[in-house]
Amino acid sequence: MHVLVLGATGYVGSRLVPRLLDAGHDVRVLARTPGKLAAHPWGERVDAVRGDARDPADVRRACEGVDAVVHLVHAMDGPGYADRDRTAAHALADGAAAAGVHRIVYLGGLQPEAGTRRVSQHLSSRREVGDILLAGPVPAAVLRAGIVVGTGSASFEMIRHLTETAMGGPLVLPLPDRAWNRIQPIAVDDVLYDLVGCLDLPAGVDRAFDVGGPDVHTYRSLMSEFAAEAGLLRPFPVPVPLSAPRLTARAVAALTPVGRGLAEPLVESMRHELVADPDDLAALDALIG
Template identity: 80%
Template sequence: MHVLVVGATGYIGSRLVGRLLAAGDRVRVLARSPDRVLVHPWADEVEVVPGDVRDTGAVRRACGGTDAVVHLVHAMDGPGYAERDREAAHVLADAAASAGVRRIVYLGGLQPDEDTGRVSGHLSSRREVGDILLAGSVPAVVLRAGIIVGTGSASFEMIRHLTEVAMGGPLVLPLPDRLWNRIQPIAVDDVLHTIDGCLRLPDEVDRAFDIGGPDVLTYRSLMSEYAAEAGLRRPLPLPVPLSAPRLTARAVAALTPVDRALAQPLVESMRHELVCDPADLAALDELIGSLPGGPTPYRTAVRRALDGVGAAGPGPADPPGSGPAEWTSTDGYDVDAPAQAVWAVIETLGGEHGWYTVPGVSTLTGFLDVLAGGQLPRRHPDGPPRLLAGEPLDRWVIESVEPGERLVLRAAAPLPGVARLELRVRATGRLTSRYEQTVRFRPRGLAGRLAWLAVYPGQRFVFAVMARTLTGVAHTRYQRQLRSPIRR
């Protein structure tokens, strides 16, 4: 089968393309920015048609000669997204009909019952796009999904990061009462299986289906069950009668990597109960069958995401901040000295030699002391420092060593998170090298995030001085070595 994927560089599309190729399908992608295709492992196996989803000429060229189209474009990137999605749907419906495409598959959103009041703009737009495609002359399947569980999914990342912030807080957790509404999440693997199966349905199937996993949970339960899988403490939730989606979206944007423009429509949709029609699930299962072992339970899907397994794991083009929260800062310098000269300085770190940083900031104590909430006892190795995995190095523990190339230290202090310091050197020429020094902090709960914000300005200065001084020492020592008499 020859398949056009519109939205191939997005979350679902980037994973679907690999699945289709593995099944032996030919794949063409429509890309507004073709360079974004290059980061994917399947880049050399697909045909790329440059163009925007609202460009009639580009979409017609992309549809030409294909058997089926998967439409995965959801703008949701600011004001006017509904109008842009509507226009793109009309362009695709017309282009597919002109090109003789046999099937369109569209991934939209679950819809609330009609008697629940005004539907959020985000869900209304998804329903409108589906209606446009179903009204066209090309047989279409509209799949309506709720929260998709997997690393990189905006809704799942919102759940992940809010949970990790909240579950490190007080024993009683105030939550907006809309979090007691129900939702039927679905694993990303199940979504890909369903899209793939729907591409191969007979022409007479022309309708919408609700799709979801086996569990119907409240939004609060999504957080609680995530906490259980992640090994986090689960506080007692306290419902608060609060309906302020804009304010809530600001809070979500502040506490998670999800952009405010994306957070607001997602938060607005939480006021609805989004549960699948069981008749749809049964009909779809009859048509395409389910995955071996049946639909994926929510906690199994969460575990796959935490473990980075398959499609549930990270992808090369996932939005920034996908996956566990981790803040990093890197300093790098080109050095007029060979890599072994820089490594020789790295081997002297700690103990009486110090850390080549701000005078008085012994063993980077300012950074670790503030994170730990108090002054820590100093920890020195017995005798000269040794770069061996598991050995102490002042207030750090050596986590891994690649002699001459890379050293990774983990803070031994009881911190509200995990801090690592990575030092790496590589040769760039016979007598030149590149030194890179990276600090990573993975916070635990709200306390960890607040602690990092408190120390960030100071630690950036301290570590920048360390990187500059360490490379300067390496250069100076190497120059002295060149000028010293040759010993026979």
């Protein structure tokens, strides 16, 4: 299969491309600066097309002759990221249809329960992109994942560095009360498996699937488990009411490698409980084996 990957140099994309190549797929990537692909071990094994994922003409050209597109573009690089992601989604939906693409696969984010008020902009944007692709004429598989566990993942690195900083401190550890919200992380290898598997879905499958690992945690319990694995002390956590995501994001940026522009939407999303629908997990497993 000839597969176009948008967002190939990101955390998930740079790991997905070699999986696709090793599985025998021909891979094309859209890059604003194709020369930078040489920094990746797979750089010379892909068909690189110069262009911007938000430019309809560039996307249409990149889609020509491909069977499927994996969309991994998540802006989140400053104010207006939701507008940029919306533009990229429309460019893909239109370009893929015009070029005769058979399948779109998109990695989005788990969503709060239906009826939740004031959904974070980060999660709202992920849902909007999925909805745009599902509304288009090309069948789409939208995978909605929570925290992706793996070295280099922004959410995981935020938790890891905060744990390493905090767990060596006092015996009583104040944590934002939202750290007790339930989450369902997923290993990066499982995300890659699901993305590759979705390329072979039956043509009529056009829907979203929640994906997650086997265990439901809280942010607090995830920090505690990491501390145990790292041999760090585990002080007694105390919930502290907190409704200042910007202030928290500044603290996260100061204590971790995650910049404030990325930390703020991640912290804002922590106010939601994000658990996968088990029926979705079963349905996807049945379809991709």
